[in-house]
Amino acid sequence: MEKTYNGTAVHVNDQGYLTDFNEWNREVGMEIAAEEEIEMTDEHWEVIDYIQDQFQKDVALSIRGIKNSGVINIKDFYRLFPGGPLKKASKIAGIPKPVSCI
Numbered sequence: 001m002e003k004t005y006n007g008t009a010v011h012v013n014d015q016g017y018l019t020d021f022n023e024w025n026r027e028v029g030m031e032i033a034a035e036e037e038i039e040m041t042d043e044h045w046e047v048i049d050y051i052q053d054q055f056q057k058d059v060a061l062s063i064r065g066i067k068n069s070g071v072i073n074i075k076d077f078y079r080l081f082p083g084g085p086l087k088k089a090s091k092i093a094g095i096p097k098p099v100s101c102i
């Protein structure tokens with residue numbers, strides 16, 4: 001299915017996750033964040049950059065991995081992305097929903 005963000009058409013699955021990471025750009029990420037009611041800050045983008053880097057290295061993402069990353073502590077991760085931080089951060093980052101997320 002297709003969705004348009006900031007004039008850019010992207011392909012998403014039935015849960016709204018991009019199916020092609022190459023269609024992602026920062027403006028798309030900003031609009032997805034707005035849908036998730038998250039106002040992006042530099043702190044948010046640092047987490048998104050880390051998640052995208054791990055995805056591109058084919059590293060499986062998990063809450064434990066984020067916690068041990070040194071990028072952010074768990075308390076702040078939940079504060080930045082409330083109500084399912086790994087799911088929301090992954091969606092904003094333009095990557096598939098991590099297997100570790102139910």
